[in-house]
Amino acid sequence: MIFARKIASPSPAPAARLIGLGSYLPSQKVSNADLASRLDTTDDWIRTRIGIAERHVADPDTATSDLATEAGLRAMKSAQVEHVDAVILATATPDHHVPGTAPVVAHRLGLPQVPAFDLGAGCSGFVYATTVAAGLIHAKTAGTVLVIGAEKMSAVIDPADRSTAPIFGDGAGAVVLTAGHAGEPGALGPAAWGSDGEHADAIIIPGGGSRSPSRTTADLDDLYVHMKGNEVFRHAVRRITHVTRQAATAAGWAVQDIDRLIVHQANARISAAVANGLGIPNERVPANIARVGNTSAASIPLLLSHSAIDGQLKAGQRVVVTSFGAGFTWAATTLLWPVSLQALA
Secondary structure (H helix, E strand, O other): OOOOOOOOOOOOOEEEEEEEEEEEOOOOEEEHHHHHOOOOOOHHHHHHHOOOOEEEOOOOOOOHHHHHHHHHHHHHHHHOOOOOOEEEEEOOOOOOOOOOOHHHHHHHOOOOOOOEEEEOOHHHHHHHHHHHHHHHHHOOOOOEEEEEEEEEHHHOOOOOOOOOOOOEOEEEEEEEEEEEEOOOOOEEOOOEEEEOHHHHHHEEOOOOOOOOOOOOHHHHHHHOOEEOHHHHHHHHHHHHHHHHHHHHHHOOOOHHHOOEEEEOOOOHHHHHHHHHHHOOOHHHOOOOHHHHOEOHHHHHHHHHHHHHHOOOOOOOOEEEEEEEEOOOEEEEEEEEOOOOOOOEO
């Protein structure tokens, strides 16, 4: 009698899976009319050129760690977990240069001894951070990771600068990622990412670092964000379009397969140009920039949270998350939207 050898099926590839989603916005809102009263601008100009009607601004006593803690609490509650193995905070506005803000956030979340660190990649920071978290999970260094994007942009924006003051807002968003398998709902696909330091001065806070320490009040202007708007716009459209295609291809999707495109909320015209270049209908491109502005590293998780709550993200949809920011940096990844995820804001 001949016995056939049973060949074991290959195990599914490991992946980081989304199980929790939360966000937080400070209560104070600043409308375009509020800005127009003190800047040489109008509500119509801001809406037409940027797509923003209002933005949320934290009070002077609130720091990035406060925003991050609130978003982290909501994400962990959404995931129904009381513990995670690591915390990654994507931010360009840490509480201090030293120490990092993530350990403070972890402590306030009741996670005092877990590894926690900041990650700085500008507006691409959150997608960078999820990619790093996925690597920790793949390597079995961590089973569950809390990833937060949080910014107090009002702390680094010159309130008298017409070119930046209307653009940015404060806020935070967070996700909980855990070990899963490729292809299952909520599992992140391969990431596409990159950088180009040749354009590092296009979005920059010139002072305060080791290159140019600021010692006196005369250096105050160098502690604010300086931005070359036209250059950023041009590169953002090109880079976001390209990295979105890369991420979709890595996932085995055609661009027309994308059900929802989650684009960093930098400028409504950038999102529209990207969607047009990819041939994706506008109804597949959720947006919240009109009510929150550009929240830098918090932008993507805030948009995910708001889109889930608004019913724009539904179970089984093919979702691409894509971003571009200072550095220049860019990053994108994919996932099938999970079945029972409840976002908390």
